[in-house]
Amino acid sequence: MPDFEEIASLEEFGSADRLEVFIGDTPALLIRIHDQILAIEDVCTHDGQTLTKGCIEDGAIVCPRHGARFDLVTGKALCMPATKPIQTFEVEVRGQKIYVRH
Numbered sequence: 001m002p003d004f005e006e007i008a009s010l011e012e013f014g015s016a017d018r019l020e021v022f023i024g025d026t027p028a029l030l031i032r033i034h035d036q037i038l039a040i041e042d043v044c045t046h047d048g049q050t051l052t053k054g055c056i057e058d059g060a061i062v063c064p065r066h067g068a069r070f071d072l073v074t075g076k077a078l079c080m081p082a083t084k085p086i087q088t089f090e091v092e093v094r095g096q097k098i099y100v101r102h
Contacts, residue, residue: 002101002102003101004090004092004099004100004101005101005102006097006099007021007023007030007039007098007099007100008021008030008097008098009097009098010037010097010098011096013030013032016032017031017033018030018031018032018052018056019032020042020052023039023089023102024102026041026042026087027041027043027050028040028041028042028089028100029052029061030091030098030100031056031061031072033056033072037091037093037098038072038091039088039089039090039091039100040061040070040075040086040088040089041075041087043086044063044065044066044068044070044086045077045082045083045084045085045086046063046066046068046081047065047081049063049064049066051063051064051070051086059071059072059073066081067079067081068082069082070082070085070086072088073088074088075087075088089101089102
């Protein structure tokens with residue numbers, strides 16, 4: 001099983017709720033919801049659009065292009081036009097550093 005890798009720090013978020021990163025070769029988003037940090041693949045499985053600017057609502061991110069919704073914890077596609085899940089990553093926060101398993 002792969003080890004955790006340091007990806008970012010909490011300070012890098014500033015006042016934003018998301019941070020664009022790469023996890024290995026995968027474009028990803030770190031998303032801060034209250035005190036929780038989640039990590040998801042930053043590519044809609046419907047058409048390859050980035051999810052970076054998608055709205056976050058009710059524990060899901062909405063693709064800004066066609067409105068597909070993905071669960072932020074499981075990656076599950078919640079509505080059409082997406083039918084395949086996005087990848088999610090296990091996150092650990094240690095002090096101010098954010099680590100992700102990939």
